[in-house]
Amino acid sequence: xxxxxxxxxxxxxxxxxxxxxxxxxxxxxxxxxxxxxxxxxxxxxxxxxxxxxxxxxxxxxxxxxxxxxxxxxxxxxxxxxxxxxxxxxxxxxxxxxxxxxxxxxxxxxxxxxxxxxxxxxxxxxxxxxxxxxxxxxxxxxxxxxxxxxxxxxxxxxxxxxxxxxxxxxxxxxxxxxxxxxxxxxxxxxxxxxxxxxxxxxxxxxxxxxxxxxxxxxxxxxxxxxxxxxxxxxxxxxxxxxxxxxxxxxxxxxxxxxxxxxxxxxxxxxxxxxxxxxxxxxxxxxxxxxxxxxxxxxxxxxxxxxxx
Amino acid sequence: xxxxxxxxxxxxxxxxxxxxxxxxxxxxxxxxxxxxxxxxxxxxxxxxxxxxxxxxxxxxxxxxxxxxxxxxxxxxxxxxxxxxxxxxxxxxxxxxxxxxxxxxxxxxxxxxxxxxxxxxxxxxxxxxxxxxxxxxxxxxxxxxxxxxxxxxxxxxxxxxxxxxxxxxxxxxxxxxxxxxxx
Numbered sequence: 001x002x003x004x005x006x007x008x009x010x011x012x013x014x015x016x017x018x019x020x021x022x023x024x025x026x027x028x029x030x031x032x033x034x035x036x037x038x039x040x041x042x043x044x045x046x047x048x049x050x051x052x053x054x055x056x057x058x059x060x061x062x063x064x065x066x067x068x069x070x071x072x073x074x075x076x077x078x079x080x081x082x083x084x085x086x087x088x089x090x091x092x093x094x095x096x097x098x099x100x101x102x103x104x105x106x107x108x109x110x111x112x113x114x115x116x117x118x119x120x121x122x123x124x125x126x127x128x129x130x131x132x133x134x135x136x137x138x139x140x141x142x143x144x145x146x147x148x149x150x151x152x153x154x155x156x157x158x159x160x161x162x163x164x165x166x167x168x169x170x171x172x173x174x175x176x177x178x179x180x181x182x183x184x185x186x187x188x189x190x191x192x193x194x195x196x197x198x199x200x201x202x203x204x205x206x207x208x209x210x211x212x213x214x215x216x217x218x219x220x221x222x223x224x225x226x227x228x229x230x231x232x233x234x235x236x237x238x239x240x241x242x243x244x245x246x247x248x249x250x251x252x253x254x255x256x257x258x259x260x261x262x263x264x265x266x267x268x269x270x271x272x273x274x275x276x277x278x279x280x281x282x283x284x285x286x287x288x289x290x291x292x293x294x295x296x297x298x299x300x301x302x303x304x305x306x307x
Numbered sequence: 308x309x310x311x312x313x314x315x316x317x318x319x320x321x322x323x324x325x326x327x328x329x330x331x332x333x334x335x336x337x338x339x340x341x342x343x344x345x346x347x348x349x350x351x352x353x354x355x356x357x358x359x360x361x362x363x364x365x366x367x368x369x370x371x372x373x374x375x376x377x378x379x380x381x382x383x384x385x386x387x388x389x390x391x392x393x394x395x396x397x398x399x400x401x402x403x404x405x406x407x408x409x410x411x412x413x414x415x416x417x418x419x420x421x422x423x424x425x426x427x428x429x430x431x432x433x434x435x436x437x438x439x440x441x442x443x444x445x446x447x448x449x450x451x452x453x454x455x456x457x458x459x460x461x462x463x464x465x466x467x468x469x470x471x472x473x474x475x476x477x478x479x480x481x482x483x484x485x486x487x488x489x
Contacts, residue, residue: 001389001391002388027394028375028378028392028393028394028395031394031395032395035428035429036428036429036430037428037429039428040378040379041378041379041424042383044379075480096316133479182360247358284369300378300392301389302391304383305389306389
């Protein structure tokens with residue numbers, strides 16, 4: 001069994017068998033992460049570049065750990081300490097890095113489509129670690145893995161994505177991936193944050209968090225991203241919390257079986273109350289652990305593939 | 308399957324497993340500090356049979372686990388098909404234990420090399436001993452089995468097929484002509 005594409009650019013259009021293969025493979029690596037020596041020699045001699053044109057803590061560390069635990073050689077690149085400051089173009093930077101013989105590139109960029117463009121100018125396997133408002137496929141995969149780990153299935157589950165869906169690549173990757181795996185996806189948020197016409201994709205829209213809680217098995221609560229101008233779409237963070245914040249009172253009143261996901265970093269007291277963020281309904285730190293396993297699975301499946 | 312000879316039928320298979328279990332207990336003076344590790348996929352089932360035998364003979368229950376060595380293989384770059392990987396399930400401590408590594412057929416020794424590396428990443432056993440149903444020769448590495456069901460000299464153009472009830476519906480071992488690779 002191998003994946004049908006040698007890059008991972010997004011979850012849109014990825015067949016169910018491929019998603020299942022990644023999730024199954026991640027289970028193997030989850031076991032490796034529990035060992036005293038959390039390292040296997042599988043990608044020995046492969047070189048991976050982490051090309052991060054946008055800030056990141058979790059994703060970059062998670063990818064780097066995944067690479068090291070597979071024994072790949074890793075190079076980290078971030079714009080603030082590179083020749084991008086001297087005015088080198090993206091294409092020149094990539095060409096130069098590739099001339100040093102790298103096998104895989106993990107890329108994050110503020111513009112959508114950059115990973116796709118990379119596949120045209122580089123021979124390496126490309127993994128998208130977030131491109132603009134487009135997709136963040138490994139986050140989508142680790143969310144699905146975490147849901148499956150907690151509830152034992154994805155098919156037929158009702159999953160609601162809460163927050164600024166219109167400006168979230170996490171939301172989009174979740175929607176594509178979960179729909180392919182047979183889950184029922186809905187979204188919840190103020191109308192300024194819900195993409196126009198999303199109902200056409202067969203996605204239910206909630207404008208009341210109470211209803212979303214009541215009718216779903218899982219809430220994937222995404223962050224209010226002030227750096228993406230979220231402030232212009234809501235009157236205030238406090239008002240957002242009052243109407244859409246997930247709190248213990250709301251959970252206990254409307255659905256005690258709910259599973260809460262959050263991709264981090266959390267705005268405590270905005271999308272989640274602090275109590276919920278640390279409470280029994282969430283799987284937030286499991287998501288982080290699973291993230292390493294899922295990324296190991298993707299790196300393994302792409303890195304050992306024959307062209 | 309182009310069969311040349313049936314090497315074991317169900318009875319022979321069972322007798323050999325009984326003998327192997329006795330040998331393992333004899334050499335290790337009982338099952339104290341003994342752990343059994345079957346290698347996916349067929350070694351897992353042979354391992355669980357030997358585990359049952361030891362339970363009957365010795366009235367003791369050594370730990371039994373399953374090892375998947377795919378991540379430690381040396382042929383990722385040369386194989387045409389990406390190998391499927393399974394989950395290792397060894398939930399006990401192997402430090403200072405006598406590990407009996409169990410597989411169906413010993414051939415080039417490369418899988419065993421991978422298994423040794425995988426085991427070393429899980430701890431530091433006192434000894435690792437290798438138990439196989441069939442040793443067919445043609446070693447490419449300096450590796451030797453401690454417990455052997457049957458030594459069968461083979462040619463490179465032959466294959467040894469171990470079939471077991473759990474996956475194949477019968478307990479038997481066949482010598483077959485290798486399918487041509489064109």
